[in-house]
Amino acid sequence: MILRKVMSERYLPRKCDYCGRYFVLKREFYSNCCKRPVKGQPDKCCRDLCHRKKFNDKLKTAPIWSVYHKAYKAHTAGRRKEGFKKRARTRA
Ligand SMILES: [Zn+2]
Numbered sequence: 001m002i003l004r005k006v007m008s009e010r011y012l013p014r015k016c017d018y019c020g021r022y023f024v025l026k027r028e029f030y031s032n033c034c035k036r037p038v039k040g041q042p043d044k045c046c047r048d049l050c051h052r053k054k055f056n057d058k059l060k061t062a063p064i065w066s067v068y069h070k071a072y073k074a075h076t077a078g079r080r081k082e083g084f085k086k087r088a089r090t091r092a
Contacts, residue, residue, distance in 0.1 A: 018046040018053070 011024040016034040023034035041049075055069075072089030 016046050016050075018050040 011026055014025045014034075015024055016036075017032040019036060019038075021034065021036070021074045023036070026076065031047055033046040033056055035045045035047050036081070038046060038049055065078065080089075
């Protein structure tokens, strides 16, 4: 019954990359991590730390990523003026 409800509401069960526990994820939204608060850091959730962890890993393994990130930020800042619709379509 619970599974049926989950399926009908277009939620997907996923395992959190950060804490390893299962959570449900809306299909329109993609993330590898849940939104549970992190132990010892109540103002942070797994998702915050997960993204940072991955980003830091990238920085360590490939310094080019920091350059890319800066360029990407500048790029998206410029595009923001073009509005929501275009961004939604090109969302990767
Ligand atoms: Zn988690």
